[in-house]
Amino acid sequence: MELESYLQRKLKEKDILLMTHIVLGYPSFKESFQIIEKMVAAGVDIMELQIPFSEPIADGPVILRANQKALESGATIQDCLSLAQKAAETFDIPFLIMTYYNILYKYGVSEFTAKMASSSITGAIIPDLPPEEGSTYLTCMEKSNLAPIMIFSPTTTSDRMQYLADFAKGFIYCIARKGVTGEKTTFSNKLSDYLSGCHNATSLPIAVGFGIKDRQDIQFLKGKAEIAVIGSQTIRIMEQDGIKAVEDFILSLQ
């Protein structure tokens, strides 16, 4: 499905969309699928499926450990791609692959993007692949009609935002603050200013992630961003209270 038009259509029904994230194979592939099922049932609009990597430098402790545990229990790229395909073919929302560049590089970048396309995946987020290093990837994504999600951060200059926006499709992922995933974010005027700067650089919808954990945070983002991203918090809830609690948590956000 064409990501941007899907998002624009959804945005006519809701003030803010919800994107969630899981690590494939954590705690197991069976449970990964159940979590996806619960999230879709609870009204999630788009999902990031992370393929675990042994060196996830942009991730904080919660997602880092989920990566390690998935790998320790033997998760392979094939397993991850199969589950991603099953999810994308079963549920009527867009799915994105999130992973680090080495996973694509070892698989073969064009083979990987072709596989994503034939599995009904909509796009990808590769946090350690800036466009300067990603020309092969960008060409292959274009060829397969997939959305390469670009990332803005609070340290990105407005010139660079324009530069990145030229490569972007679907939406822009805006990192709410410095640091890694899963730490506390202060929802402040400073964040609002940053997000309006992000909007100035692109006509695409913007997603905000890093540290979003409850309904109040999402309320703050309404009118300032189009998509709220929940990552580490659902993993924490699943670890503490099980898969059923994830569904209740997602429902409580809306």
Added chain:
Amino acid sequence: MITSRYYGQFGGAFLPEILVATFNELVTAFNEAKNDPTFWQEYENIMSSYSCRPTPLTFAQNLTSHFGGARIYIKREDLNHTGAHKANNVMGQGLLVKRMGKTRVIAETGAGQHGVATATMAAKFGFKCTVYMGEVDVKRQRPNVFWMERLGAEVIPVKDGTRILKDAINEAFRDWVTNMDDTHYVLGTACGPHPFPEMVSYFQSIIGKEARKQIMEIEGRLPQRIYACVGGGSNALGIFSGFFDDPVELIGAEAGGKGLDTGRHASRLACKDGSPGVAQGYKTYFLQNSDGQMKETHSVAAGLDYVGVSPILAHLRDKGRVRFTAATDKEVLDALTLTIKKEGLIPALESAHAFAQAFKEASKMSKDDIILINQSGRGDKDIFTIADAFADPQWQAFIKNKAKEYGA
């Protein structure tokens, strides 16, 4: 735009967006320093007054007679302050931190050498210092942890991943993406995203500059071969770079661990187990599985126990400019024993890999040939590790007795 630099197909700057501005700032500061002739002068001055530069080039008379082949010279990086070539890199980066006006430094460390060197530099320059060290390494390298803490650094044990050097690097990056405004990451080797491979090699090139001048003064001619151990690759690039334009064969000795066919080693370039990949911000040969997940590595020398290797060396390997070999743990201990007995020199276990490889070849060379071995660090301060490696019974009895004194 990110400024990237490639060495053949290796290197690059695979940066998360949050670090792009920080790297741009670092590249600019490094280029300005490199183009400022007073900067290198300042660097040489501090290295001669605070460390022990120029370090001597020692003729190993007894080893030369023992093997009956090439004349063996040893470049004495062990005589640097803190006992290894690591001082060259940290003092250079420390001067750069001062130029950038930052007030805090962070570092990763495996065996603890780079951590101790960074903590020393931070103490001297008045920077706050945090060192990330895998929990496994913290347990086996207490003396270095003791010194880092005494020097005022905070040592944070890394409990994630395989809890060794590569995990400490990941954790240092995680600190940096949070605290880049006042913090510089003093990466310990010629790896990582641009400009680190170039910058670390630049500071370490002081070794090769001196060594070339010294051998020309002593012998009036160039050596045939130069040997250096290769973990990340900074000491090797340091000495090799003085001879890139000369007809001198350069040999890198990697950690052969239990043997290259056992899978328990850290050899990325000397055997077929390494393959190109991208991790920790750069492209090089990594020890990884077919999915691209990094493997566990093994070496008797913690400083060589790393999954990646300098992209500059990866390129020099592919170009055929540097020959790579591996020395096993056993060969290394034998070389260490021989060097201690014959020359009264105590190389670090890491450096002993270079000695082991040189010893395999020296006797087959002509008496007119000259070889240089880079003794990148000293072993005497790693007494716990070396005594362990030798399984020395007297030492074990001493430790047991000491434990009793502490009420164990």
